[in-house]
Amino acid sequence: MAATILDGNKIAADIRAEVAAEVKAMSAAGIRPGLAVVLVGNNPASEIYVRGKVKSCEELGIYSEKHTPPDTISTAQLLELVQDLNRRDEIDGILVQLPLPSPVDSKKILMAVDPAKDVDGFHPVNVGFLSTQRPGLVPCTPAGIIEILKRSNIPIAGQEAVVVGRSDIVGKPTAMLLINGNATVTVCHSKTRDLPGVCRRADILVAAIGRAAMITPDFVRPGATVIDVGMNKVTDPAEFHRLFGGNAKREETFRAKGSTLVGDVHPRVAEVAGAMTPVPGGVGPLTIAMLMANTLKAAKLRRGAEVPALSRA
Numbered sequence: 453m454a455a456t457i458l459d460g461n462k463i464a465a466d467i468r469a470e471v472a473a474e475v476k477a478m479s480a481a482g483i484r485p486g487l488a489v490v491l492v493g494n495n496p497a498s499e500i501y502v503r504g505k506v507k508s509c510e511e512l513g514i515y516s517e518k519h520t521p522p523d524t525i526s527t528a529q530l531l532e533l534v535q536d537l538n539r540r541d542e543i544d545g546i547l548v549q550l551p552l553p554s555p556v557d558s559k560k561i562l563m564a565v566d567p568a569k570d571v572d573g574f575h576p577v578n579v580g581f582l583s584t585q586r587p588g589l590v591p592c593t594p595a596g597i598i599e600i601l602k603r604s605n606i607p608i609a610g611q612e613a614v615v616v617g618r619s620d621i622v623g624k625p626t627a628m629l630l631i632n633g634n635a636t637v638t639v640c641h642s643k644t645r646d647l648p649g650v651c652r653r654a655d656i657l658v659a660a661i662g663r664a665a666m667i668t669p670d671f672v673r674p675g676a677t678v679i680d681v682g683m684n685k686v687t688d689p690a691e692f693h694r695l696f697g698g699n700a701k702r703e704e705t706f707r708a709k710g711s712t713l714v715g716d717v718h719p720r721v722a723e724v725a726g727a728m729t730p731v732p733g734g735v736g737p738l739t740i741a742m743l744m745a746n747t748l749k750a751a752k753l754r755r756g757a758e759v760p761a762l763s764r765a
């Protein structure tokens with residue numbers, strides 16, 4: 453039986469509507485959550501991401517401002533900008549779009565963001581809060597993964613979860629959220645022995661690898677839930693046909709754009725899994741939705757409000 457497809461667009465829309473309603477209520481009480489986005493230089497992909505984030509703020513009633521220093525900016529000058537944003541009370545969230553140009557010391561910049569305004573959840577203070585189950589800001593993509601599971605009524609407690617990938621941005625925080633949700637968690641990486649065998653133990657399999665269609669059906673226990681975080685661009689026609697030959701909709705996109713977006717999970721996994729997220733339209737839309745939720749959460753936490761355990765699993 454084909455897997456249930458978990459609709460990330462629908463779940464993201466629900467979260468955005470909830471955030472918008474809370475922002476409206478807060479604004480009526482005189483507090484408008486605010487996000488500052490810092491985009492250094494002219495990386496075209498970063499420009500698209502930042503445009504999406506600012507547009508999303510506008511749609512949800514969140515105040516936003518964009519800072520676009522040139523890529524010649526020094527670490528000291530960028531630190532000054534971050535510190536200025538740290539000081540401003542009307543700014544609840546600060547997002548420094550990565551990657552930063554190589555002369556800039558990225559770690560120093562990310563460390564300088566006030567942890568209370570760190571809506572990406574990358575600051576070591578927030579990493580510590582997550583691992584010790586204290587209220588804090590959780591990285592957006594991992595938080596989105598948990599929302600997909602919860603809102604699809606997929607149980608986490610007591611389940612075997614396998615996360616492939618151990619990055620600070622996706623793999624590790626996802627594993628931590630699943631542990632906090634009482635799953636039994638295994639984290640895999642490029643040195644893991646018998647990766648297919650380990651993955652087959654999973655009730656919940658999360659692929660955050662960055663390799664197109666690497667997770668094939670033999671990695672998946674029949675009926676398992678598969679969350680595909682990967683976003684890989686396939687441009688090679690032969691590879692495209694191996695993956696999507698016969699899929700009319702995909703073929704049309706590939707003809708028009710010369711590329712298609714592919715996850716880390718092979719499309720044929722849909723024949724084995726119980727449920728899975730598509731690419732595009734799965735985890736991706738949750739990332740911006742959770743950034744909006746984090747900005748709202750930061751606005752509340754900074755004012756000492758109790759925040760419900762959204763995404764703490």
Ligand code: NDP
Pocket residue numbers: 593616617618619620621622623640641642643644647660661662663681682683684735736737739
């Ligand atoms: P990283 O490159 O930082 O991490 C990749 C991880 O995968 C590493 O831990 C690496 O292992 C592991 N890995 C690589 N090759 C293999 C292999 N052959 N077998 C087992 N493990 C392997 O990537 P990110 O975590 O930043 O991103 C992962 C994917 O998710 C990317 O496709 C990215 O584009 C996508 N992404 C999607 C987002 C969304 O909103 N949907 C947001 C963020 C990322 P090791 O540590 O040993 O090197």
